[in-house]
Amino acid sequence: MTIRDTSVCYFDSTMAGAPTLNGLAGSMISVLDACLLDGFGSVSVTSLTVTTGVATLTVNAGHGLVNLGASASVDIGVVILIGGVSAPRDGLNTRWRASVTSPTVLTWTCGSTIPDGSAQGVITVQRAPTTGWSRVFSGTNRAAYRSLDAAATGLYLRVEDAGSNATEGARVARVVGYEAMSDIDTGTAPFPTAAQQAGGLRWIKSYTADGVSRFWAILADHRTVYLWVNCGAVVAAGRGRFTFGDCSSFVTGDVSNFILSGNLAALVGGYYSMVCRERAMPGSASAHYVARSYVQSGGPVYLHYLTPYAGGGNVGQGLLADPCLSDGRTWVAPLCGGESTVLPRGTYRGLFELLSVYQVRTWLTPYVDVSGAPATLLLMAGGHADPAHAGDVLADVVGPWS
Structure with missing residues (x-):
């Protein structure tokens, strides 16, 4: 019998001993520490x-x-x-x-x-926590994380979870990527830049600035982390997805293929994070940044979702029947990011977009007969009944990711 791979780990707030995410300072860092460092x-x-x-x-x-x-x-x-x-x-x-x-x-x-x-x-x-990640710098309700894996870009994620913004308070954590850091407050080559997004991107933790527990989930390996949060928004109590870490690049020798995604505002019209579903980047509410362009020079650039069989403006809105009429299987494609609609950069490691017409799906539903992906996938649903706010993906929760 074969010893099973342990590189990919899934965590969520319903698990025994899981940390609490809420609208108080420091709760996002507690979640990241538990999943990436401590278990x-x-x-x-x-x-x-x-x-x-x-x-x-x-x-x-x-x-x-x-x-x-x-x-x-x-x-x-x-x-x-x-x-x-x-x-x-x-x-x-x-x-x-x-x-x-x-x-x-x-x-x-x-x-x-x-x-x-x-x-x-x-x-x-x-x-167990996932492997490869280190909290290289820290301060009061601040932390900088970096993958030390030999295959990783080794770029930095800085998380500000102090609730210091007068308008947002501790409902929102601010995040910025850096190519290098010397301490928790000093970094070079930020992404996004201050001109692109002053103060960094936003990870919405909670719709209210209080101790009410909010659902969260993390799927991660030693190079890439996906975070889902249900912040309890009044209009759409769905699960927004945030990303940090390396994509699987199409560029030979790519050393800047670190993606960071987040919201552009604390909350837009009462909605949860739209970062999981908008194809256009920057969208009306969210953006994905990669540290540098595919030519490895200049500053950070936006990424767009690039996927086939698009039936609408959002991820998870395809055109095929499910199951597909020709072979009786669910069809998917790797979730792809591009610097424009005609310039693919890489794929989001371990994630696959459903190519079928949108339907309401249940979180963590197993899919064991899919076309174009590993044998077993779990549904990571946006959790919204309106196809205009889709964002559902299938995820390889066994690994290893390429």
Whole structure:
């Protein structure tokens, strides 16, 4: 049996031990730290045994982990982190993608190098963070993140979550990318520039400046992070999607293919973030920036969504039937970004656009028979019943992403 890949991790606010996102200062940074650096939901293990390369873990009080896609009998599994195992089975102290056998039992293939028997020690299991990311600088309700992975561009994301803007308060976190930083408040080659968007882009956390918990979800690997937030907006209680990290570039030797997306205003007409769905960039409410143009010179440029079979102005509005009449499958295409309508730059790693006519879909619905994508995808829905505000994508939640 093959040890399963753990590079792609999914997190959301419904999970045991998950941090809270709300309209108070610092809550966005708490979410990012938990998912990119620390993990969460640690519990004490009752027993952990290995038999012919398969590990079985039991938590009598319940491990609190849920297998995505279980409703369709799709074993996507959950990425866990084990700690506290003593020699000779201390090789278990790492990341694994485990199957959720029951509310108290997890199993996974651990390979033949770990000897059979019962593990000893003060053993814990938790939801593992993704790998590769570091918080390189920090301040009060401020943080700068960077991927240290050898394949990554290594550019910086600065998050300001102090609520210092008099109008927006702590309902909104401000974000800016930099090509280099020397401390939390000093960076060079920002994207967007101050001329493009003064104060940076906005990640809307909450429609109200209070402690009311808001839904969030993160899908990430060591180079790219996608963040969904339902801020509780009065007009459209959907899930806006924000992006930071590398795209899969079409440009040979691309070293500036870091994308940052966000809103241009704190809230537009009471709507949630439109950054997940507008094809034109900058749109009426949102923008995606890439650090430099494909020629690797100059400053940051806008990206547009470029996808085939467009039935409307937004992502998720296609023309095909679902399932497609010719083969009975759901058709998708990689979600593509371009510097203009005729200049593709790269694809959003792990994300696929539905090419079918818009319909109301349910968050995290498994798709196991798709054309043009990996075998198993989960729906990451914009969560809105109006096709004018679509934004649904399918996501590879197993990996690895190319």
